[in-house]
Every structure is written in structure tokens, then in C-alpha cells.
Amino acid sequence: MTVSQSFDFDDIVVGAGHNGLVAAAYLARAGRSVLVVEAADHVGGAAISAEVFPGVGARLSKYSYLVSLLPEQVRQELGMTLTTVKRAVSSFTPSPENPDLAITIPQSDPEELRKRITEFTGSSRDAQAWLEFYTRTERIAKIVFPTLTQPLVSKEDMRELINDPNDWNDFFVRPLGEVIEASISNGTLRGIILTDALIGTFADAHDLSLRQNICFLYHVIGNGTGTWDVPVGGMGQVTGQLEDIATAAGAVIQTGVEVTKLEEITGGIRVQAGKRDWTARNVLLNATPSVLAELFGDPAPIIDIASGGAQIKVNMLLSRLPKLRSGASSEAFNGTFHINEGYQQLIDAFQAAQGGALPNPLPAEIYCHSLTDPSILSTELQELGVHTLTLFALHTPYELFARSNNPITKDQALHAVLATLNSVLAEPIENCLFTGPDGNLCIEVNTTVDIENNLNIASGNIFHSPLDWPWAQSDSEIGSWGVETSRENVYLCGSGAARGGGVSGIPGHNAAKAILNRAANSEGISTFY
Numbered sequence: 001m002t003v004s005q006s007f008d009f010d011d012i013v014v015g016a017g018h019n020g021l022v023a024a025a026y027l028a029r030a031g032r033s034v035l036v037v038e039a040a041d042h043v044g045g046a047a048i049s050a051e052v053f054p055g056v057g058a059r060l061s062k063y064s065y066l067v068s069l070l071p072e073q074v075r076q077e078l079g080m081t082l083t084t085v086k087r088a089v090s091s092f093t094p095s096p097e098n099p100d101l102a103i104t105i106p107q108s109d110p111e112e113l114r115k116r117i118t119e120f121t122g123s124s125r126d127a128q129a130w131l132e133f134y135t136r137t138e139r140i141a142k143i144v145f146p147t148l149t150q151p152l153v154s155k156e157d158m159r160e161l162i163n164d165p166n167d168w169n170d171f172f173v174r175p176l177g178e179v180i181e182a183s184i185s186n187g188t189l190r191g192i193i194l195t196d197a198l199i200g201t202f203a204d205a206h207d208l209s210l211r212q213n214i215c216f217l218y219h220v221i222g223n224g225t226g227t228w229d230v231p232v233g234g235m236g237q238v239t240g241q242l243e244d245i246a247t248a249a250g251a252v253i254q255t256g257v258e259v260t261k262l263e264e265i266t267g268g269i270r271v272q273a274g275k276r277d278w279t280a281r282n283v284l285l286n287a288t289p290s291v292l293a294e295l296f297g298d299p300a301p302i303i304d305i306a307s308g309g310a311q312i313k314v315n316m317l318l319s320r321l322p323k324l325r326s327g328a329s330s331e332a333f334n335g336t337f338h339i340n341e342g343y344q345q346l347i348d349a350f351q352a353a354q355g356g357a358l359p360n361p362l363p364a365e366i367y368c369h370s371l372t373d374p375s376i377l378s379t380e381l382q383e384l385g386v387h388t389l390t391l392f393a394l395h396t397p398y399e400l401f402a403r404s405n406n407p408i409t410k411d412q413a414l415h416a417v418l419a420t421l422n423s424v425l426a427e428p429i430e431n432c433l434f435t436g437p438d439g440n441l442c443i444e445v446n447t448t449v450d451i452e453n454n455l456n457i458a459s460g461n462i463f464h465s466p467l468d469w470p471w472a473q474s475d476s477e478i479g480s481w482g483v484e485t486s487r488e489n490v491y492l493c494g495s496g497a498a499r500g501g502g503v504s505g506i507p508g509h510n511a512a513k514a515i516l517n518r519a520a521n522s523e524g525i526s527t528f529y
């Protein structure tokens with residue numbers, strides 16, 4: 001371990017979210033002295049498993065729940081033994097016009113997919129178009145994903161890497177709504193595609209900012225395939241392993257320590273947490289860009305309805321899975337189950353929310369973790385046939401809940417959630433909710449305001465800040481890691497860095513890489529893999 005002579009630590013990581021832990025692991029393994037300080041009394045940030053319902057033996061992935069973007073490279077380099085498993089089906093979607101009818105999209109069986117889409121739409125045209133659409137995104141994924149753990153290239157270089165004018169135009173230049181409409185006729189199928197552009201982003205299909213295209217890109221490129229898998233043991237497994245790896249490498253992790261101020265000193269940074277303080281050559285901020293500004297006393301970044309959070313996350317425990325109007329089996333819950341996420345419904349919901357109303361019906365998706373991975377339930381709950389149910393509602397912007405005049409209440413959010421869910425069920429979900437030992441029904445609603453308060457993320461944006469295209473946003477950024485800040489010894493290592501967003505470890509990896517490369521250049525030593 002190389003403890004710097006003039007600083008308490010080589011590197012201090014502010015925040016022990018999974019990205020902070022990835023950065024700490026890489027830096028400590030390179031022989032540097034690393035302190036990680038975390039405000040909460042536990043590590044993990046938005047990637048945790050928790051006993052959400054007191055006294056009930058279920059360890060739920062309280063916030064994030066599926067893994068796609070965590071590169072195999074990072075897993076291998078850090079020696080993670082995380083198991084992720086594919087869900088039995090990709091998605092299940094009742095028709096918005098008639099929830100008695102539904103379509104199941106299989107995981108990776110083109111012939112079965114062709115059959116299902118042809119049955120559902122009455123023609124084979126959309127089946128072929130669907131296959132072609134995702135062949136294109138898969139080609140893009142294989143090109144773009146490996147670049148995320150490399151220095152940023154220019155937009156022009158990315159265009160050359162994509163090397164197909166049609167793909168470039170359709171996915172990187174035109175609003176995504178145009179290519180969806182040009183490719184697919186059926187509104188239910190169009191909606192399934194569009195949801196990937198809206199998870200973590202408040203946008204319309206035709207938004208000229210293209211933020212829906214950026215969000216879509218991150219949802220379809222993970223590990224070159226874009227599949228979203230279940231982490232066995234829940235999200236706490238991801239974080240727990242990273243904590244063990246960082247600690248084994250020598251990183252010191254202190255929880256319950258909220259950093260209150262950062263200050264530049266000669267050649268380094270002073271980190272203050274109330275009355276305590278430490279110095280380090282570098283600080284890596286795992287918290288949001290808003291927290292970075294706050295800690296240095298800089299003006300806060302402007303967050304408007306377009307850049308703020310817009311999702312509700314609901315955790316439920318069910319005594320049994322509910323019956324469906326379509327009569328489908330429990331297989332329906334074993335993938336992403338889309339509710340009121342038809343293409344036009346999503347467009348209408350965006351407009352309603354933009355106009356200040358909670359969308360009705362609320363577009364949402366659900367999935368049952370315990371069908372794929374029962375290990376998150378105690379043996380007793382498993383024997384009782386209990387299941388988890390996660391719901392993620394779209395187009396519920398922070399502004400609706402935080403406005404001073406007549407804000408949407410949590411109770412209204414709960415009612416909207418129950419109503420949308422019940423619209424596809426043959427029996428009320430209330431009949432199936434498990435009752436905890438305290439006599440309360442096991443349902444927990446997290447609005448954007450809850451996410452803001454619980455995770456110190458201004459406006460509850462699940463990706464900390466709006467996602468960026470995965471290339472340099474200015475000439476000066478070309479060749480950088482997208483983690484550098486205006487201060488020489490301060491790096492972003494969380495979701496708010498370039499190419500952040502999601503459980504990926506990518507900003508953590510990239511911040512460590514930036515620091516180690518700089519150290520190697522200035523000290524003439526090679527410390528990276």
C-alpha cells in the first residue's frame with residue numbers, strides 16, 4: 001500500500017454506492033490507500049437488498065432490481081462471482097384495448113417469437129419487423145458497449161464505428177418514435193419497444209432533444225446483448241461482493257459518515273464530515289453532480305421537469321400471484337409485464353404529466369423476482385407460496401409530488417398504482433397482498449420525493465442526472481474518461497458521470513482508470529491491469 005506522505009489517503013471515495021465500491025476496489029488493488037465514506041448506515045446506495053417489511057423474511061431489491069450493464073470485463077477483473085439468471089420470458093403484455101388478450105415475447109427463440117406476434121397481430125409483418133429491429137440494436141450493442149470502458153471518442157468516431165448510415169440515422173439522429181413507427185404497426189408492440197426509452201427518462205417518443213433515444217440505447221446495449229437479468233440473491237449480492245472485494249484489497253469503508261464540505265488544498269482535497277476531516281490526493285464523488293456542487297459551495301445545477309426523476313417504484317409481497325384477465329399462467333410474471341404501456345397510452349401519459357396531472361391510466365411494469373430466484377425469501381415464506389412483486393411506474397415526474405400548490409400525495413400515487421395493476425387482473429391485487437406481523441399489508445411506494453430523500457438524489461432521478469450519448473460532448477473531452485471535473489483532483493465516479501446510469505460499475509471503473517493512468521504518467525509507474 002502506498003500511503004502518500006502528505007495526505008491521509010491517496011483517494012477518498014464519497015459514497016459507497018456500487019460505483020464507489022468498484023472504484024475503491026480497483027484503486028486499493030493497485031496498492032493505493034483508499035477511504036470510502038458513506039452517509040447511510042449501510043453500503044449500496046440504490047443497489048441494495050433490504051427487509052422492506054419489518055419482521056417478514058423477504059430481502060427485496062428495494063430500488064434497482066435487474067442487471068444488464070455491468071460489464072463482464074469488470075466482473076472478471078474484480079473476481080466477482082455474481083450469478084445472474086435469465087428470466088423465463090422477455091415480456092408479457094395485455095392488449096391496452098382488451099386486457100383479455102395478451103402477448104408473450106420469449107427470451108431468445110425467433111420461431112416462437114414469430115408465432116406469438118403473428119397470432120397476436122393477425123399478420124406476420126410485425127414479427128419480421130421486430131426481428132429486424134432487434135438485429136439492428138444488437139449490432140449497435142456489440143459496437144457501442146465495449147467503448148464504455150474506454151476513453152471517450154468523438155461523435156464522428158462513433159459514427160464511423162457504427163458504420164451504417166441507416167442505423168446511425170434511425171437510432172442516433174431521428175427521434176426514436178419515427179423509427180418505431182416506420183418499423184412496427186401494432187401499438188402494443190410499439191409500446192413495448194418505447195418503454196426502454198422511458199425508464200429513467202421523462203420524454204416523448206418524438207422529443208427533439210433525443211433523450212429518449214439515449215435512454216433506449218443504454219437499455220439495449222448491456223454486455224452486447226441488452227438482456228436484463230436477475231441477480232441471484234438480489235441487488236445486495238452485487239454490492240455485498242463489491243464491498244468484500246474492496247475491503248479485502250485494503251480499502252477502509254466507514255458508514256454513517258456524511259460528507260458536508262469539500263475544499264481544494266495544495267495538490268489535493270480536504271474532505272469534511274461534520275467535525276471530522278481527512279485529506280487526500282484525489283476525491284471521487286459517488287454522489288450526484290448536485291451534491292458535488294453543494295459540497296464545494298458552487299451553484300446547484302438546474303434541474304427541470306425534463307432532467308428530473310419521473311418514476312415510482314413499488315415493492316410488494318403477495319400471499320399468492322393474482323389471476324389474470326387473459327387467463328395466462330404465472331409465466332406472465334416471469335419477465336417484464338407491461339401494463340397500460342401501449343404506444344398511444346405512453347404518449348398520452350407523457351402529455352398528461354407534462355400538463356401537471358398524474359397519468360390515468362398509469363403506465364407501469366411489474367415483475368416477480370421470486371419466480372426466478374426464490375432465495376430472497378425465507379424458507380417459511382417459500383413454503384407458504386409467497387411471492388414478491390415489483391412495480392415501476394413511468395411518467396410520474398418529481399414536479400407533481402414536490403410542487404407547493406396541490407401536490408400529488410403518496411396516497412393518490414398508491415391508488416393510481418393499484419388501479420393500473422387491477423386493470424389487467426381478474427381479481428383485485430388487494431386480495432393477494434401479504435399481511436406482515438404488524439398487521440399491515442406488504443406494499444411500499446417510493447415516489448421520486450422518497451428516492452430524493454432516501455438516496456440524496458436531487459429530484460429522485462434514478463440515474464442521478466440525464467444520460468448522455470456515449471461520446472465526448474466537446475472536443476476537450478475526447479480521450480478523457482468522462483469522470484473528470486473542473487477541479488484537477490476531483491472525479492465523479494457515480495451514475496452522474498458520462499456513461500453512468502444503471503447498475504454498471506462503469507463510472508467507478510472509469511474514475512479509477514483515470515486516476516491510475518494519471519498516476520502512472522506523472523510518477524512513471526504502471527498500476528493498472
Ligand SMILES: Cc1cc2nc3c(=O)[nH]c(=O)nc-3n(C[C@H](O)[C@H](O)[C@H](O)COP(=O)(O)OP(=O)(O)OC[C@H]3O[C@@H](n4cnc5c(N)ncnc54)[C@H](O)[C@@H]3O)c2cc1C
Pocket residue numbers: 014015016017018019020037038039040043044045046047062063064065066067068069257258259260286287288291313451455456457461462463464493494495496501502503504
Ligand atoms: C427505484 C430505482 C430502480 C432502479 N432500477 C434499476 C435496475 O433495475 N437496473 C439498473 O441497472 N439500474 C436501476 N436503477 C439505477 C441504478 O440503481 C443507479 O443508477 C445506480 O445504482 C447508481 O449507483 P451509484 O453507485 O452511481 O450511486 P448510488 O447508488 O446513488 O450511491 C451513491 C451513494 O452516495 C451516498 N452519498 C450521497 N451523498 C453523500 C454524502 N454527502 N456523504 C456521503 N455519502 C453520500 C448515498 O448515500 C449513496 O449510498 C434504479 C434506480 C432506482 C432509484
